[in-house]
Amino acid sequence: MISKTKDAITTLTITRPDDWHVHLRDGDQLKDTVRDISRYMGRAIIMPNLVPPATCTDTALEYRARIMAAGPQGDFEPLMVLYLTDKTTPEEIKKAKETGKIVAAKLYPAGATTNSDSGVTSVKNIYSVLKAMQEVGMLLLVHGEVTDSSIDIFDREKVFLDTILGDVVNDFPELKIVLEHITTKDAVEFVVNAPDNVAATITAHHLLYNRNHMLAGGIRPHYYCLPILKRNTHQQALMAAAISGNKKFFLGTDSAPHYKDKKEAACGCAGAYTAHAAIELYAEAFEEAGALDKLEGFASHFGPDFYGVMRNQDTITLQRNPWRVPASYSLGDSQVVPIKAEDMIEWEVS
Ligand SMILES: NC(=O)N[C@@H](CC(=O)O)C(=O)O
Ligand SMILES: [Zn+2]
Numbered sequence: 647m648i649s650k651t652k653d654a655i656t657t658l659t660i661t662r663p664d665d666w667h668v669h670l671r672d673g674d675q676l677k678d679t680v681r682d683i684s685r686y687m688g689r690a691i692i693m694p695n696l697v698p699p700a701t702c703t704d705t706a707l708e709y710r711a712r713i714m715a716a717g718p719q720g721d722f723e724p725l726m727v728l729y730l731t732d733k734t735t736p737e738e739i740k741k742a743k744e745t746g747k748i749v750a751a752k753l754y755p756a757g758a759t760t761n762s763d764s765g766v767t768s769v770k771n772i773y774s775v776l777k778a779m780q781e782v783g784m785l786l787l788v789h790g791e792v793t794d795s796s797i798d799i800f801d802r803e804k805v806f807l808d809t810i811l812g813d814v815v816n817d818f819p820e821l822k823i824v825l826e827h828i829t830t831k832d833a834v835e836f837v838v839n840a841p842d843n844v845a846a847t848i849t850a851h852h853l854l855y856n857r858n859h860m861l862a863g864g865i866r867p868h869y870y871c872l873p874i875l876k877r878n879t880h881q882q883a884l885m886a887a888a889i890s891g892n893k894k895f896f897l898g899t900d901s902a903p904h905y906k907d908k909k910e911a912a913c914g915c916a917g918a919y920t921a922h923a924a925i926e927l928y929a930e931a932f933e934e935a936g937a938l939d940k941l942e943g944f945a946s947h948f949g950p951d952f953y954g955v956m957r958n959q960d961t962i963t964l965q966r967n968p969w970r971v972p973a974s975y976s977l978g979d980s981q982v983v984p985i986k987a988e989d990m991i992e993w994e995v996s
């Protein structure tokens with residue numbers, strides 16, 4: 647439901663959204679990340695790239711218990727994910743699935759991103775695991791970048807699609823696959839042309855920004871994330887996909903906090919924090935594209951439909967009420983600098 651005064655839309659009520667890709671970290675950071683994610687998200691897919699990673703059923707369930715102990719608001723439900731390694735077994739997949747609390751497993755090519763060193767060194771090493779996932783109906787979530795140092799960082803997503811993911815899609819026709827945080831026109835086309843068991847998440851920051859925001863007029867480390875921001879033509883292709891109404895594209899923030907001093911460093915960490923204003927940032931992007939009416943499908947319908955779970959039954963309301971984002975938020979015993987720090991956000995969730 648949309649209300650207008652004169653021409654501007656002032657309130658927007660949508661089915662409660664879910665976040666299909668988020669990093670909550672662990673330890674004393676959980677009180678902060680869990681507070682933010684559970685403000686209005688119904689459910690979230692919790693990424694397992696902890697130190698050490700959540701590679702088995704027991705560690706994933708223990709992590710879930712720590713998230714619940716951090717005191718989420720409302721009926722927030724964390725959906726857990728197993729971190730795949732070369733050593734993951736089909737038996738572990740079956741055990742995880744039987745818990746009902748672990749809904750997916752994550753393929754990190756070893757070395758591709760933050761805390762991915764224990765990831766998979768060759769997708770062939772996990773073919774028996776992918777077969778088991780296909781059989782039991784567990785989703786495969788993919789960080790889609792090659793790690794070959796000879797491949798330019800701006801090409802790593804496309805090369806992954808061409809040399810790795812295409813074969814996986816062909817070899818496992820019944821396996822549900824989510825290509826996470828897509829960043830290129832090539833990825834949009836790959837997903838559009840793939841069968842219905844292949845979908846993708848899109849972050850708010852890849853809709854709002856391109857590599858100029860990170861690199862023109864000074865280097866801005868808080869925009870540095872992986873896959874890296876691309877040129878504006880790719881940003882436009884992502885926006886077109888997000889507002890297309892195509893059910894294969896849905897919300898996954900990839901909100902990934904790192905301490906301020908770890909970002910503002912000679913060798914800064916990859917990851918952007920957006921959970922302080924997740925749906926608000928998407929609303930800005932959709933409004934800029936003149937497509938606020940497409941936000942609900944993307945944020946609240948297509949994700950649960952693809953995962954095969956019920957849509958949330960209640961709603962949230964966004965109001966036009968511009969507010970200034972703080973310079974930083976507390977994160978554990980330190981600080982995180984959020985996206986749009988000290989800048990204005992147009993929308994507020996009431
Ligand atoms: N996206 C990022 O730049 N970083 C994520 C890892 C990931 O999702 O690839 C993180 O955990 O910090
Ligand atoms: Zn990733």
Ligand SMILES: [Zn+2]
Nearest residue numbers: 669693900902
């Ligand atoms: Zn991520």
